[in-house]
Amino acid sequence: MTADDSFGRLDDDDYPAYTMGRAAEMLGTTQGFLRAIGEARLITPLRSEGGHRRYSRYQLRIAARARELVDQGTPIEAACRIVILEDQLEEAQRINAEHRRTAEAANPTAAD
Numbered sequence: 001m002t003a004d005d006s007f008g009r010l011d012d013d014d015y016p017a018y019t020m021g022r023a024a025e026m027l028g029t030t031q032g033f034l035r036a037i038g039e040a041r042l043i044t045p046l047r048s049e050g051g052h053r054r055y056s057r058y059q060l061r062i063a064a065r066a067r068e069l070v071d072q073g074t075p076i077e078a079a080c081r082i083v084i085l086e087d088q089l090e091e092a093q094r095i096n097a098e099h100r101r102t103a104e105a106a107n108p109t110a111a112d
Helices: 003-008 020-029 032-037 057-071 076-106
Strands: 054-056
Touching: 020 032, 020 054, 020 057, 032 054, 032 057, 032 076, 054 057, 057 076
Parallel strands: none
Antiparallel strands: none
8 A cells, every 4th residue: 555545545434544552642541441442342453564553533433432431430341332232223223214215215105
């Protein structure tokens, strides 16, 4: 991947642009916290060629939500499970809305 290729991916939410140190700094947490949520399988950072963890913006949003819950006193394992369930619910709601739109488009008189 050339520098031009990397620059074009900066808007990609899934592009692993952030090192562990930078990610922890952005979240206001420790690298240990990021390791812990990785061990709990909330997020799986990609690895650089040198084996260093790299995080995407999407993963940082997930980690930030887990941190909010932990800061409120939720154990880290429970916080990770809650975030996973919230993410699954959001995806299910998105799929349901998509199916609803498709059904309404196929039968516009049924919506009246």
